[in-house]
Amino acid sequence: MSESLSQQERELLSTPIRPNSDTSPLNVFPTVGSRDEPHSDITDEQLAAIDAFHQSVAKRFSIVLSDLLQQIVDVQLQPLAIDTYSKFIFSRTSPTCLVTLNARPLRDQLGIDFAPNVLYPLIDCMLGGGRQPVEPPNRPLTQIERRLTIRITNVLLNELHDAWEHVLAVDLSIDQIETNAQRVRIVAPAEETITMTFRTRVSDQTGDITLCLPLRAVHKMIARLCGPADSATSMPSPQSGMCQLRATLGPIHIHASDLPRLRPGELLITDLPSDAKATICIDGEPRFLARPASLQGRKAVVIESSNSDVA
Known part of the structure; x- marks a missing residue:
């Protein structure tokens, strides 16, 4: 048995929908963070x-x-x-x-x-x-x-x-x-x-x-x-902190097929003469040439020339 619409319902159906003053589309789904708007708290x-x-x-x-x-x-x-x-x-x-x-x-x-x-x-x-x-x-x-x-x-x-x-x-x-x-x-x-x-x-x-x-x-x-400069966990400043110096004698060339046969006690010989200088790098940058030495039972180097002489 069908039901007829009331007068009020017929009026609602015949009334045109008024446009919203905000014409921007409705955002049904939440915005997902992208590369341009990361969620992270990193500034x-x-x-x-x-x-x-x-x-x-x-x-x-x-x-x-x-x-x-x-x-x-x-x-x-x-x-x-x-x-x-x-x-x-x-x-x-x-x-x-x-x-x-x-x-x-x-x-x-x-x-x-x-x-x-x-x-x-x-x-x-x-x-x-x-x-x-x-x-x-x-x-x-x-x-x-x-x-x-x-x-x-x-x-x-x-x-x-x-x-x-x-x-x-x-x-x-x-x-x-x-x-x-x-x-x-x-x-x-x-x-x-x-x-x-x-x-x-x-x-x-x-x-x-x-x-x-x-x-x-x-x-x-x-x-x-x-972190703050006075924090105990902050990075040491260049003036007062530590920096890394590395002395490198030079590369050693061997064939890749010899790698699996390397054992403790093997003697590896560089291509450098016995009086060759070591290169001193500060944080990865070559700065000095130095001569290998020893002091009080420890390995040491003696700086002999500055950055201008480093090839």
Whole structure:
């Protein structure tokens, strides 16, 4: 049995809808944070401080990779990004080379991703190549490529450890190497991370080495870099704090096939004469030439010339 409409209901149906004075569309769904509007409580000043600090890390990477490969490697830090971990993962190539890192005593892991278009040229140089462009193969790493990747990673981790000594005291070590980034979960997908992209150029080929840091893992770093000047946890000033000096005698060249046979007690000979000078670097920058010496049972160096004589 059908029901007829009342007079009031018929009037409501025939009345035109008045336009709202606010003509903006109704936002039914909540706005999701993006790169332009990150959720994190990190300020622009704090992000700039982290960026400035890691510019010297990029220089360290350039120096150690150039020494390792015996050719010029240029490393430039790109603008830092704050994004969710899922966005970082889905932006990786497939296959890639994502190395997960333990950073004790931190609970969270870190990640360092080598883009294939820079990893394979680096490996090629370590195997004595570097003269021809390298096309990254569309396959997982071989065993020898994994071993060489571990060696490259450890060289970079040593530099990170030294650079972070006063701002993030952690023991960095490799956990695993994964070619499918989507299999790796160091934090929850929605958790925010800071990504540091080190654009690396070697043998006329360029690619990215990207460091992924969960925000919770860098809170101490932010406090040290951006805390008040009189804070006990603040970074030592250049005038009153400590800086790192490193004496380097020079690289040693061996064939990659000899690496698995190295054992304790092996004698490694440099290409330098016995009276060669050591290079003294201050925070990664070569400043002096020095002569090896000893003092009271300790290794020492005697500075003999200044920066103008360092090649």
